[in-house]
Structure formats: structure tokens, C-alpha cells
Amino acid sequence: MTARPSVAPPRPWSYPPVREHLLPGGVRLLLHDLPGQYVLSMRVVVPSRLADEPAGLEGLSAMTARLLDEGTTQHEPEELAELMERHGMALGAGVSDGGLLVDVDVPQHHLGPAARLVAEALGQPSFPEPEVRRILRSRLAEIEQERASAPHRAARELARTLWADGDRASRPSAGTPESVRALTREDIVAHHARRVGPRGATVVLAGDLTGLDALGELEAGLGSWAAPHHEASAAPVPPVPAADRARVVLVDRPGSVQTELVVACPGPDRSTPTGWAPHPVAAFVLGGSPGARIDAVLREEKGYTYGIRSSFRPRVAGGSFVTAGSVRAEVTADALEILLGILDAARDGFTPAELRAGVDYVARTAPGRYATADAVADETAALALEGLPTDFTTGHLAAVAALTLEDLDAAYRRTVTGEWSVVLVGDAESILPRLEGRVPGPLSVVEL
Amino acid sequence: MPLDYPVHRRTLPNGLRVVVSPDHTVPNVTVNLWVGVGSRHEQPGGTGFAHLFEHLMFQGSRSVRSGEHFEALMAVGGRANATTWFDRTNYFETVPTGALELALWLEADRHGHLLDAVTQANLDNQRDVVKEEKRQRYDNQPYGTALADLYAAVFPADHPYHHPTIGSMEDLDAAALEDVHAFFRRYYAPDNTVLTLCGDVEPEQGFDLVGRYLGPLSATARSQRPPLPQLGPLTEPVRVERTEAVPNDRLHVGFRLPVDESAELFAATVALDCLAGLTSSRLARRTVRREQTATAVHASAWGLLDGVSLGFVVLDAAPGTDPADLESALVQELERLAESGPTDAELEASLAQSERAWLSALASQEERADLLSRYTLLHDDPGLVNTHLDRVRAVRPDDVRAATRRWLAPDSRAVVAYLAARSDAEAVA
Known part of the structure; x- marks a missing residue:
């Protein structure tokens, strides 16, 4: 056997450069020319605060987004779907706390038609009544599917536990059965007129632009996007944490052979003044691999789980630190105790070896994580919606490389106070007797 | 090209x-x-x-x-x-x-x-x-x-x-x-x-x-048997029903298909696209948009080596729909496609979507490496990644019609139905 080879230091790398333009209608255009990326990724973001949805009509923004490509003033719904497919387009649209995101992938030679069809979907959707009813019904079916899935059900309960009652963040982005049933075509038409338009919007295009008049095609497509009633949105504010969030909620899912387990607390967004750099490093060290602190015990030593992951989840404003995974039902209490112990113990500090491994992982995987047009477009669009500069990622990676143990420890202690919101989704009859007395804070049981 | x-x-x-x-x-x-x-x-x-x-x-x-x-x-x-x-x-x-x-x-x-x-x-x-x-x-x-x-x-x-x-x-x-x-x-x-x-x-x-x-590793693998001969389609329908705690009734309808990389598999894949694999496919238009008996439909074809591949359609029944009606719609659309083949627009949409999906897969260095290994191990030719789309483009409407007749005949289907368990109250009502 040959000797173990040493590793040469990585070549310098920086986040792909961006060319910025302003389209005639006022839309900001960000172009990434990425040779060899033959499928172009286009993203359109329109800032719009989800919290401004009228009470009782939650899901209005998400349903409007899903209806953008279900018929326009120029094309019937089926005609439009066929046209987009014949141009090789894949279009998706959704919302976050900070606005609308439209996401299009298309082979290079279809850029022109794709830009025109995206402009049509954004500017002239017709919201035919039958399509509105259909999309709302399909959301109701989706809610039932989410309820049946343990990870989705846990996420919904976590939002309700972590954030103050009445805060928009405590309710599902795409609405509840009650709010979705309350929506009408008129609500959607009015919402589109006020909230979807070129003011403050950014278009990102990433891919191999060789031989393409990308600027010309996008000008021709999106340069005339007009929305006379579009109102600029106020900046989102972080959600208000629930005063009683330090508690345990067990969602009863009879017959579950595993318990879905989620432990969380409020966290920062990427514009946090103390710097974003420590957060992905801490998440990696705790719950980013089979060798991380959590899986070293719960997976590799105990065999309780296929894997548990930690992540800081930034919103446009505010965020959360979430650790989630599933464990064999019989060991729920044991696994939760061990997990909370590991998360709390990290407040005593990380080790220099952990810092090194975490920094090298986060910094050195960046070239690979941002190697495709899709990934670059996603990141640049996220920056635009979060109001962060286009050089944020480069600066962030430099800060990761320079991270100290003090900064890492301080950042973790700032977020993790030991007050946890815990959600368990599992078979209450079998696991409840073994949980009592072994969980932090009050324990309540809710129905699926 | x-x-x-x-x-x-x-x-x-x-x-x-x-x-x-x-x-x-x-x-x-x-x-x-x-x-x-x-x-x-x-x-x-x-x-x-x-x-x-x-x-x-x-x-x-x-x-x-x-x-x-x-x-x-x-x-x-x-x-x-x-x-x-x-x-x-x-x-x-x-x-x-x-x-x-x-x-x-x-x-x-x-x-x-x-x-x-x-x-x-x-x-x-x-x-x-x-x-x-x-x-x-x-x-x-x-x-x-x-x-x-x-x-x-x-x-x-x-x-x-x-x-x-x-x-x-x-x-x-x-x-x-x-x-x-x-x-x-x-x-x-x-x-x-x-x-x-x-x-x-x-x-x-x-x-x-x-x-x-x-290089120093020793060659020790025992020789493997050649792949099994092509398995023909099912000769009569197969049915499996499960009643479980699922949110809605869902049908999975499977078919045996020709082996990986065969011209017939490419044609059968286009047929599945026309049927349920695209937003504009026949079952999506009919059951999701018009009749609204389904909330979603999908179709996939998985190329496999050992004498047969797998194709399947998944249909999510809308509340209040009898899954049997949904299955009838599928059977009718299969018969129509076998009769008249795909339209030019369907063929164009299927090809354009295949092209984007293939180029997107190759855009990632990881997936490109995986595809190169795949074609080398299974077909002894990594260069197939460069010509795959040409083989997709070579599919003619008649090929799709023939593949539908041979491989997607209604009697050759296997249906796995997952039916939502009704509560007692609902069952009585």
C-alpha cells in the first residue's frame, strides 16, 4: 500500500463575478457568464412582505405565485403550459417571508422565448376562475399530504411553537385549510396588481452566455414589464418569538415506527451585524456529517437514527437554528436527552480541531457548491431578496477562512441560550409514558 | 448533433x-x-x-x-x-x-x-x-x-x-x-x-x-452471468390494494419495458411523457385540468439492465373521485395513444424537456462523472453521454405508437392502489 498522500492547498477561487444592468422598466439585471453551463438559470425576485397578507387570507401570495403561469391575457392555460414545455422551460414560483421568487431553467437557444413568456406570466396573468379553483383545491390536497408526512407535520408545529401566536411566521407560508378556502379570484387579482411588479425587482441570469445577446433578449422580454398599481413593499422585520416557546409538543401520529424529532430556537439572518461566518461552521460541527457531534453518538455509536442534521435557517429577516431527524420510536426519550445534552454542551465551546475542520469544509466546498448555473442563480437571487450586496458570498467565505474560536463560541452562545422548542411527531400511546419527567419544560400532546 | x-x-x-x-x-x-x-x-x-x-x-x-x-x-x-x-x-x-x-x-x-x-x-x-x-x-x-x-x-x-x-x-x-x-x-x-x-x-x-x-489491487471478481433475456409484457393485469392511513387514494400503474438504452425504451419513454410525464400531457390535461378527478399525475421510465426496465404512472385521486374512474381514464388514453400516436407538439415537448433535463444533469460535475461511470459499466461506452440526445431525437411518432401497443397495453398493467382508510363515521355515512 502506498503511503497516505498529503493534500496540496486549494487554488484561489472566488464567487462568479456579476455584470449589473438596469432594464428600461427599472428592473435590476444581474448576469453571470458561466462557460460550459448550457442550461440557463433565470430568477426573478420581487420584494413583498409576507406579513402584509390580510389576516385570514394567509396563502394569498403563494397561491398568486402558483397561478402566474396558469393562463395569461395572450395564452389559454393549456396553450401556455404546452408552449413553455416546447421551449424546454421548467418554471416554478413561490414565496418567502421577503417576497416572490420565480425560477426558470431553459436551454441556451430558448432564452428569447423564455424571457418573453416569463414577462407575460409576471405582467399579464389572467387568473381564469377554473384555474384559481383548481390551484386552491390542489393546495388543500397538499395540506393533507403535508399533515401525513412526519417531517412536514413537525415543521408546521415548530412554526406554531417557536413564533408568537398571530405572527405571520407562526402559520404556513402557503396557507391553512381555512385561509385557502376563504381566498377568491378577486383577492388574487388585487394582490397581483399591488404586489407583483418591477419596483425593486431583480432578474438574475446565470449560464453560458457565449454568442447570446442576453441583455437584448431580457430587455425585449422584461424591459416593458409594467404594473401601474404596484406598491413598493416595506422591509420585512424578524418574527416575534413566542413567550412560552421553551416547551415540548408531541404530535400524536398513531402507528409511527419512528419519532420525528425537532429542536429549535430563534436565530439570526445573514445580515447579522456580528457576522454570518460562524453559523454554517457551528452547524457543520454539530450536525453536518456522520462524524459530527450528534451523529457520532446517535448514529455511529447508538444506531438510533439514519442521520440528524443541524442548520441555521436564515429568513430575509430573522431566522432559526434547527436540529431535526428521526429516531426509532422506542428510544425517543433517550435520543432527545442525548441530543439536548450535546446541543447544550456546545455552549461550553468548540475545539480547535473542530474549528479547523468546520472552516475548511465550509470554505473549501464553496467552489463545488457554486459550480452550476442553477446554484449560482439561486444564491444571487437570495442575496437580492435579502438586500445583501452581490459580493456578500466572497466576503462571507473570506470571513469563514479567518474565523477564530472566540467568534465561533460567541456566535453559538448568542443564539443558543438553552431554551428549546421541541416538537416530536410520533405514536403518543407508546412513547408518552417513557417521555414524562425526561423532557425540559411543559409537555403537551396535540392531534395530527 | x-x-x-x-x-x-x-x-x-x-x-x-x-x-x-x-x-x-x-x-x-x-x-x-x-x-x-x-x-x-x-x-x-x-x-x-x-x-x-x-x-x-x-x-x-x-x-x-x-x-x-x-x-x-x-x-x-x-x-x-x-x-x-x-x-x-x-x-x-x-x-x-x-x-x-x-x-x-x-x-x-x-x-x-x-x-x-x-x-x-x-x-x-x-x-x-x-x-x-x-x-x-x-x-x-x-x-x-x-x-x-x-x-x-x-x-x-x-x-x-x-x-x-x-x-x-x-x-x-x-x-x-x-x-x-x-x-x-x-x-x-x-x-x-x-x-x-x-x-x-x-x-x-x-x-x-x-x-x-x-493499479496494485488484484483482479479477483468472479465472472458474472450475462443479463437475462428480455422479459415480455405482463400477459394479464395484476392488482394489489392496500388500505392505509394515507391522505388520498393513489394509483401506481406499472409496466415492464425494454432494457436500458434500447431504441424501444426511448420510444416507450416518450409515450409515458405524452401520457403523464409532462404538464401538458394527456392525462394531466384530462384528469387534472378538465375533469379534475386527479390532483396530480406523473410518469417515469427507469432503464435497467437485467432483461427488463420499469415504467410507471402515478395518479393522485381528487377527493370524492372513485379511483376506478381514474384508472378507466388511463386505459382510454393508453388506447388512444396506441391508436393514433403522439402529435408533433407532444413529441417536440417531450424532446425539449429531455434535452433540458439531460443538459442540467451534465451541468454538474458530480452527475456527469456518475453518467460516465454508468455508461461504461452498463454499456461499455462512456461516449454515449455525448450522443444520448441524438438517440432521443431519433424517435419517430410511429415508434411511439408501436412501443405503446407492445409495452403499454392496458392488459399489461400492474396496479398498486393505496386507498385512504376511512374513519368509522365516514364509512357509515
Whole structure:
């Protein structure tokens, strides 16, 4: 056997450069020319605060987004779907706390038609009544599917536990059965007129632009996007944490052979003044691999789980630190105790070896994580919606490389106070007797 | 017109097939290995073993301690994983260029000398982990066992594709240390493996490095039987019904298809696109948009090696719809497609979507490496990645009609129906 080879230091790398333009209608255009990326990724973001949805009509923004490509003033719904497919387009649209995101992938030679069809979907959707009813019904079916899935059900309960009652963040982005049933075509038409338009919007295009008049095609497509009633949105504010969030909620899912387990607390967004750099490093060290602190015990030593992951989840404003995974039902209490112990113990500090491994992982995987047009477009669009500069990622990676143990420890202690919101989704009859007395804070049981 | 991704290929004296595809746009290299063993090689009583074995490949080898494979690669900016499928097991990592030799050294150690380090404790631990994987991905998911039911319904009981890769709890429990040794000796050898380097590396340099680290491994794989002959379509419909706590009734309708990379499979894939694989496909227009008897429809075709592939359509019934009506709609649309073939617009949409999906897959260095390994191991020609779209483009309307008649006849369907358990109150009402 040959000797173990040493590793040469990585070549310098920086986040792909961006060319910025302003389209005639006022839309900001960000172009990434990425040779060899033959499928172009286009993203359109329109800032719009989800919290401004009228009470009782939650899901209005998400349903409007899903209806953008279900018929326009120029094309019937089926005609439009066929046209987009014949141009090789894949279009998706959704919302976050900070606005609308439209996401299009298309082979290079279809850029022109794709830009025109995206402009049509954004500017002239017709919201035919039958399509509105259909999309709302399909959301109701989706809610039932989410309820049946343990990870989705846990996420919904976590939002309700972590954030103050009445805060928009405590309710599902795409609405509840009650709010979705309350929506009408008129609500959607009015919402589109006020909230979807070129003011403050950014278009990102990433891919191999060789031989393409990308600027010309996008000008021709999106340069005339007009929305006379579009109102600029106020900046989102972080959600208000629930005063009683330090508690345990067990969602009863009879017959579950595993318990879905989620432990969380409020966290920062990427514009946090103390710097974003420590957060992905801490998440990696705790719950980013089979060798991380959590899986070293719960997976590799105990065999309780296929894997548990930690992540800081930034919103446009505010965020959360979430650790989630599933464990064999019989060991729920044991696994939760061990997990909370590991998360709390990290407040005593990380080790220099952990810092090194975490920094090298986060910094050195960046070239690979941002190697495709899709990934670059996603990141640049996220920056635009979060109001962060286009050089944020480069600066962030430099800060990761320079991270100290003090900064890492301080950042973790700032977020993790030991007050946890815990959600368990599992078979209450079998696991409840073994949980009592072994969980932090009050324990309540809710129905699926 | 073919694509022009560079493909260089060489076979080492020990039988290891090596492919190098330079791409210097990012300072990374993907190392991707396909071993010619998957769940299709498992024997009765030993289901799930190929996948359990894959887990043990991360638990240490002669010079690498348990868990060190992941740790060593991640700490230098690598991302690594492995998966098991019917026809193969793959292992892969993407590393900064300067860590390529480390990656090859780690692969050589476990692909050559795993058995020095395998222990009963590691086997027991990973058996538990795999059982949790099975619970998480299949047993605790609504509809999670539907595909396993479909394999069993579509393929004969003694066929290699009759059982799922994850296997059964009983068989996982039965796996013993001596099975690990026998399995490694039988299947894990350079002459049953393809190694692809894709990324920031030149061909000669790549071949030299692979030769240096994996050249010393011995050729020991036992010769494998040739693939089974093509299995014909089912001769009569098969039906499996399960009543479970699922949110809505869902039908999975499966068909036997021609083997991977055959012209007939390309044609059958287009037929499935026209039927339910596109937003504008016939069943989507009819059942989702117009009649609103379904909330969603999908279709897939999986190319497989051992004498048959799998095609299936999934239909989610809208509340209040009798799934039998949905199934009738599917049968009618199959008959219509068999009668008149696809329209030009359908063919164009299917091709355009295939083109985007294929180019998107190749856009990622990781997936490109995986596809190069795939075509080398299964078809002995990595260059097929460059001509795949030409073969898709060659499909004519008559081919689609013929494939629909031959392979997607209503009587050749296997239906796995997952029906939502009604509460007592609803049942009475």
C-alpha cells in the first residue's frame, strides 16, 4: 500500500463575478457568464412582505405565485403550459417571508422565448376562475399530504411553537385549510396588481452566455414589464418569538415506527451585524456529517437514527437554528436527552480541531457548491431578496477562512441560550409514558 | 448533433476501467466509482445486503479507521457519499484538486482491503442505521412501500428486480460477518469496477494517479452471468390494494419495458411523457385540468439492465373521485395513444424537456462523472453521454405508437392502489 498522500492547498477561487444592468422598466439585471453551463438559470425576485397578507387570507401570495403561469391575457392555460414545455422551460414560483421568487431553467437557444413568456406570466396573468379553483383545491390536497408526512407535520408545529401566536411566521407560508378556502379570484387579482411588479425587482441570469445577446433578449422580454398599481413593499422585520416557546409538543401520529424529532430556537439572518461566518461552521460541527457531534453518538455509536442534521435557517429577516431527524420510536426519550445534552454542551465551546475542520469544509466546498448555473442563480437571487450586496458570498467565505474560536463560541452562545422548542411527531400511546419527567419544560400532546 | 464533453478511457492491467473527462472551470475533481453489484445480485434471504455492505465501506479499512473516510475528505473540502441501486453500487466524492490523491488513496484502501477492518460491532451498528433508513424512507412515509409493492407486482417472484434495494428487516437481521467477506471477495474487485475522474485533471495525469493508487489491487471478481433475456409484457393485469392511513387514494400503474438504452425504451419513454410525464400531457390535461378527478399525475421510465426496465404512472385521486374512474381514464388514453400516436407538439415537448433535463444533469460535475461511470459499466461506452440526445431525437411518432401497443397495453398493467382508510363515521355515512 502506498503511503497516505498529503493534500496540496486549494487554488484561489472566488464567487462568479456579476455584470449589473438596469432594464428600461427599472428592473435590476444581474448576469453571470458561466462557460460550459448550457442550461440557463433565470430568477426573478420581487420584494413583498409576507406579513402584509390580510389576516385570514394567509396563502394569498403563494397561491398568486402558483397561478402566474396558469393562463395569461395572450395564452389559454393549456396553450401556455404546452408552449413553455416546447421551449424546454421548467418554471416554478413561490414565496418567502421577503417576497416572490420565480425560477426558470431553459436551454441556451430558448432564452428569447423564455424571457418573453416569463414577462407575460409576471405582467399579464389572467387568473381564469377554473384555474384559481383548481390551484386552491390542489393546495388543500397538499395540506393533507403535508399533515401525513412526519417531517412536514413537525415543521408546521415548530412554526406554531417557536413564533408568537398571530405572527405571520407562526402559520404556513402557503396557507391553512381555512385561509385557502376563504381566498377568491378577486383577492388574487388585487394582490397581483399591488404586489407583483418591477419596483425593486431583480432578474438574475446565470449560464453560458457565449454568442447570446442576453441583455437584448431580457430587455425585449422584461424591459416593458409594467404594473401601474404596484406598491413598493416595506422591509420585512424578524418574527416575534413566542413567550412560552421553551416547551415540548408531541404530535400524536398513531402507528409511527419512528419519532420525528425537532429542536429549535430563534436565530439570526445573514445580515447579522456580528457576522454570518460562524453559523454554517457551528452547524457543520454539530450536525453536518456522520462524524459530527450528534451523529457520532446517535448514529455511529447508538444506531438510533439514519442521520440528524443541524442548520441555521436564515429568513430575509430573522431566522432559526434547527436540529431535526428521526429516531426509532422506542428510544425517543433517550435520543432527545442525548441530543439536548450535546446541543447544550456546545455552549461550553468548540475545539480547535473542530474549528479547523468546520472552516475548511465550509470554505473549501464553496467552489463545488457554486459550480452550476442553477446554484449560482439561486444564491444571487437570495442575496437580492435579502438586500445583501452581490459580493456578500466572497466576503462571507473570506470571513469563514479567518474565523477564530472566540467568534465561533460567541456566535453559538448568542443564539443558543438553552431554551428549546421541541416538537416530536410520533405514536403518543407508546412513547408518552417513557417521555414524562425526561423532557425540559411543559409537555403537551396535540392531534395530527 | 452530439455534445462534445471530452472522454478519455483506459483499462488498467488489473481490469479497472478508467475514464477521465477534463473540465477546468472549477478547481475540483469528482472521483466516481461504479461497482457492478446491486440488489439484482442478491439471493433469496439476502435482500438488502448490497446496500448494507455499501454502509460498511465507510466503517474503516486496512489503513483507515471507522468514520475516517468521511472525516478526512470533508475536512479538506470534500463532499462524499454512496448509493445502491438494482444494477450497481456507486461511491463518489468531489474534492479540491489538491486532495485528488488523498481521495484515490482512500478508495484504494477500502476497495482493496476492506476486510482487514470489518468487525461484528460495525456490522451490528450499520445494520441498525440501515433499519432506521428503511423506517425513515419507506415504512414511516405515506405510500412509502408502494414502489416495493409495484416491483413485486410487475416482476416475477424469481426475478432479480422483484425486491427493493432496501431489502427486508428479516434479511437485514440475518446478515452475518461471513456474508460480508464472501460478498466482498465475489464482487469488489478492479475487474468489476469503473472509476471516473471528472474535473480539474488532465487525462495522462489522471490515468497515472489512478494507476499508482488502484493499479496494485488484484483482479479477483468472479465472472458474472450475462443479463437475462428480455422479459415480455405482463400477459394479464395484476392488482394489489392496500388500505392505509394515507391522505388520498393513489394509483401506481406499472409496466415492464425494454432494457436500458434500447431504441424501444426511448420510444416507450416518450409515450409515458405524452401520457403523464409532462404538464401538458394527456392525462394531466384530462384528469387534472378538465375533469379534475386527479390532483396530480406523473410518469417515469427507469432503464435497467437485467432483461427488463420499469415504467410507471402515478395518479393522485381528487377527493370524492372513485379511483376506478381514474384508472378507466388511463386505459382510454393508453388506447388512444396506441391508436393514433403522439402529435408533433407532444413529441417536440417531450424532446425539449429531455434535452433540458439531460443538459442540467451534465451541468454538474458530480452527475456527469456518475453518467460516465454508468455508461461504461452498463454499456461499455462512456461516449454515449455525448450522443444520448441524438438517440432521443431519433424517435419517430410511429415508434411511439408501436412501443405503446407492445409495452403499454392496458392488459399489461400492474396496479398498486393505496386507498385512504376511512374513519368509522365516514364509512357509515
